[in-house]
Amino acid sequence: MNIKLTICYDGTDFLGWQIQKKGRTVQEEVEKAIFSLTGERVKLVGSGRTDTGVSAMAQVANFKTESTIKPEKFSLALNTILPSDVKVLKSELVPDDFSARFSALKKTYEYKFYKSKVEIPILERFALRVNESIDVSKMQDAVEVFLGEQDFKCFLKSGSSVKNTVRTIYDAKIFEKDDCFIFSVTGNGFLYNMVRTMVGSLLLVGEGKITKETLSEIIKTGDRKRVGRTVLAKGLLLKEVVYQQNTTYCG
Amino acid sequence: MNIKLTICYDGTDFLGWQIQKKGRTVQEEVEKAIFSLTGERVKLVGSGRTDTGVSAMAQVANFKTESTIKPEKFSLALNTILPSDVKVLKSELVPDDFSARFSALKKTYEYKFYKSKVEIPILERFALRVNESIDVSKMQDAVEVFLGEQDFKCFLKSGSSVKNTVRTIYDAKIFEKDDCFIFSVTGNGFLYNMVRTMVGSLLLVGEGKITKETLSEIIKTGDRKRVGRTVLAKGLLLKEVVYQQNTTYCG
Numbered sequence: 012m013n014i015k016l017t018i019c020y021d022g023t024d025f026l027g028w029q030i031q032k033k034g035r036t037v038q039e040e041v042e043k044a045i046f047s048l049t050g051e052r053v054k055l056v057g058s059g060r061t062d063t064g065v066s067a068m069a070q071v072a073n074f075k076t077e078s079t080i081k082p083e084k085f086s087l088a089l090n091t092i093l094p095s096d097v098k099v100l101k102s103e104l105v106p107d108d109f110s111a112r113f114s115a116l117k118k119t120y121e122y123k124f125y126k127s128k129v130e131i132p133i134l135e136r137f138a139l140r141v142n143e144s145i146d147v148s149k150m151q152d153a154v155e156v157f158l159g160e161q162d163f164k165c166f167l168k169s170g171s172s173v174k175n176t177v178r179t180i181y182d183a184k185i186f187e188k189d190d191c192f193i194f195s196v197t198g199n200g201f202l203y204n205m206v207r208t209m210v211g212s213l214l215l216v217g218e219g220k221i222t223k224e225t226l227s228e229i230i231k232t233g234d235r236k237r238v239g240r241t242v243l244a245k246g247l248l249l250k251e252v253v254y255q256q257n258t259t260y261c262g
Numbered sequence: 263m264n265i266k267l268t269i270c271y272d273g274t275d276f277l278g279w280q281i282q283k284k285g286r287t288v289q290e291e292v293e294k295a296i297f298s299l300t301g302e303r304v305k306l307v308g309s310g311r312t313d314t315g316v317s318a319m320a321q322v323a324n325f326k327t328e329s330t331i332k333p334e335k336f337s338l339a340l341n342t343i344l345p346s347d348v349k350v351l352k353s354e355l356v357p358d359d360f361s362a363r364f365s366a367l368k369k370t371y372e373y374k375f376y377k378s379k380v381e382i383p384i385l386e387r388f389a390l391r392v393n394e395s396i397d398v399s400k401m402q403d404a405v406e407v408f409l410g411e412q413d414f415k416c417f418l419k420s421g422s423s424v425k426n427t428v429r430t431i432y433d434a435k436i437f438e439k440d441d442c443f444i445f446s447v448t449g450n451g452f453l454y455n456m457v458r459t460m461v462g463s464l465l466l467v468g469e470g471k472i473t474k475e476t477l478s479e480i481i482k483t484g485d486r487k488r489v490g491r492t493v494l495a496k497g498l499l500l501k502e503v504v505y506q507q508n509t510t511y512c513g
Contacts, residue, residue, distance in 0.1 A: 019380075019383050021386075021387070066383075068382075098380055129349055130341070132348060133272050248384070
């Protein structure tokens, strides 16, 4: 059986998704839970990595098992084993050729930030504090420069070996939610740190340091030195991963 | 000088507001920060206690000082000393007879909950998970039974020595916010655990175990045995404390 898991985690105390030689990762916690449930050492394939400190509302992963546990029962069974900062929201049977990584059509990330002179402890866990003087309406106006199929090599980390830096952004917006602002971006894929550097670049626009037109030009010329900083991981949330088969597979 | 502080804290790792013989409290952290800033051992008066695990968006407290630090500068100065889970949002000069406790006119508490079959790690810190079958519209309809000046002795903990159990509730409502529901209640004061037991009682209504009329009758008859459970502290937030002087005092 090929089982698809939808996984939520608070990334604060994880060294990201992917198993490391040292340190606590989400992939390892879930693989360990599967082992203690089924006795099988499985390889859990995630839709993609998330970095240290990044959270997920709905990361998607899949694994192959010979267990006789009913697909939809994995969720509750794994949750009795998993620690409180990672839980399986849903488990379902998917076709053998489903891959959480390669079958993904698009992903939505959200980045949360709030304007305040002072750190607000009840917001700090999942949001970035920015200067009160930031003009969010300028940022809202500028997000459209990210839209469409473009070469985003300006966001590529120096030294990266990634060859193809063309990605398609289907949607990008900034809205208010729960005393904070959310930058929401949906694309067919993202380069390493791309969303966090998009936010850093939008903040340059909000600070009046660059215009929307300059940001557009930076993307077109691929000038890595002119993009904004990579903002803190804690504000980033993998919100959703969309697949063609988004309904339960009736095997 | 009499200084009023507006204080935000993440209550997760605190044994509540009030200083205890053992354990970490908000009052002690702020008093320690004032001592390291001014060298003075002050007595910080809070608008009221909050329990272990309860958070505050805007707890209010005051203290007397002979320091020459400008009133509005205390906030930033204390924040450089305070740990990340408690910060002073505002500091201001108030008249000598201002007491955070006795001058308070009304307080608003919020209780956050969400409906889900599974624990959602990114919501768990500040919200209670409730059964998916709960009918929130029934709860929304029932909140009005709390309104007005009433004897709330049904919410009094057994063995409590509190004499006057009459309180006035000015506003009570349940609304959706950020994937959760918020029970918001404003009153001139609250008995110990009153808000959390109000929520437990509303959940009985949402579960169909009692009707709105029964809840009203429980309050009228003061029958402590029939109220709902005291729900977990983590969902509770002291949102606001209102005073007559809500603007900065121009000493």
